[in-house]
Amino acid sequence: MxxxxxxxxxxxxxxxxxEIPRDGLTAWEDAVRRHLRPSPDMTIVDIGAGTGAFATAFCDWFAARVVAVExxxxxxxxxxxxxxxQVRAGHATSLPLPDASAxxxxxxxxxxxxxxxxxxxQEIRRVLRPGAPVLIRNAFAGRYERLRIVRWFPETTRLLDTYPSVEETCEAFADAGFAPAALEPVPQTDIASLDELLKRVDALRDADTLMRSLTEEEFTRGKDRLRGAAGAHDSAAAADLASSLDLLVLR
Ligand SMILES: C[S@@+](CC[C@H](N)C(=O)[O-])C[C@H]1O[C@@H](n2cnc3c(N)ncnc32)[C@H](O)[C@@H]1O
Structure with missing residues (x-):
């Protein structure tokens, strides 16, 4: 579940x-390219592909074929x-791909x-060719200083601390024969102003697991904080629009 x-x-x-607009993903394109070392027609399995934002980006950026499992x-x-x-129904523990095919x-x-x-x-090990990388873009327990959501809604760390940490993720993958190869925060640009963020927070509360974990009071407090900063055109707060997630690479 x-x-x-x-x-x-x-x-x-x-x-x-x-979904982050494509022009806000420049740093992600660079980072993924460095670790993926793409070759035309390579097959990438996008696990939990969602609405396909990255699946389509990988095809456009790297001329890859993507199996989007969702x-x-x-x-x-x-x-x-x-x-x-190729869009396929499936789960991370039951991938609809043959052995050593990605x-x-x-x-x-x-x-x-x-x-x-x-x-x-273990299932990812089965479908990957030997030496192929696993690239994980995520927030991890204990690593949230670069997350914009935590700046405005600090109580989101309550749930974030239940997410797998980098160490726990590496342990799970070590059992399947993968070793960590890189860990780096990668920035993304999706929102141009605090006003825009303020306009989006109600919808974000529907679409974001961390935002959903807030009580009504915590959400209102964060929204008030945001409204105050947007109204003051606080330049320090404007810098707080920046956000990064981690890229963890295992091979
Ligand atoms: C936050 S969305 C991310 C979507 C997409 N990867 C992106 O970054 O735009 C999480 C996605 O993971 C999917 N998901 C949930 N449980 C999963 C599982 N056990 N295996 C694979 N995907 C899963 C959800 O259905 C949802 O589409």
Whole structure:
């Protein structure tokens, strides 16, 4: 079971407020390219592909073929229909791919939804060719100083601390024969102003697992904080728009 239900309403909110525009992903394109070492026609399995934002980006950036595995029918329905993206129902512990058929695995903001991370690591080992990397884009327990959401809604750390840590993730993958190769925070740009963030927070509360964990009071307090900073055009707060997630690479 994922931590939240990705039904039609959540899928629509996710598309509207969680997908990062392509021009906000420049640093991610660079970082993934460095670790993936792409070659044309390589096969990437995108596990928990959501609405396909990264699946389509990998096809455009790297001329890759992507198998987008996603358990939620509502999320799958929003993945763009194109010949280089194969959309498949499945879970991280049950991937609809033959043995040794993929050149990389990508998991973006998914590891905290997977109930059996060790089982997922074994299944990923099965479908990857020897030496192929696993690239994990996520927030990890204990590493939240660069997360914008935590700056404005600090109580989100309560849930974040239950996410797999980097150490726990590495342990789960070590049992399947993977070793950590890199860990780096990678920035993304999706929101231009505090006003824009303020306008989005209600929808974000639907689409974001961490935001959903807030009580009404915690949410209102954070929104008031944001409203105050937006009204003051506080330049320090504007710098606080920046946000990064970690990229953990294992081979
Ligand atoms: C926060 S969304 C991320 C979507 C996409 N990876 C992205 O970054 O845009 C998490 C996704 O993981 C999927 N998911 C939940 N549990 C999963 C599991 N056990 N295996 C694979 N995917 C899962 C959800 O259905 C949802 O689409």
């Amino acid at each position: 994922a931590r939240i239900t990705y039904d039609a309403a959540t899928a629509a909110s996710f598309r509207a407020v969680r 358990p939620s029918e509502a999320m799958r329905a929003l993945i763009p229909n194109r010949p280089d993206v 050149d990389a695995a990508w998991l973006s903001t998914v590891t905290h939804h997977i109930p059996d991370l060790s089982g997922a690591a």
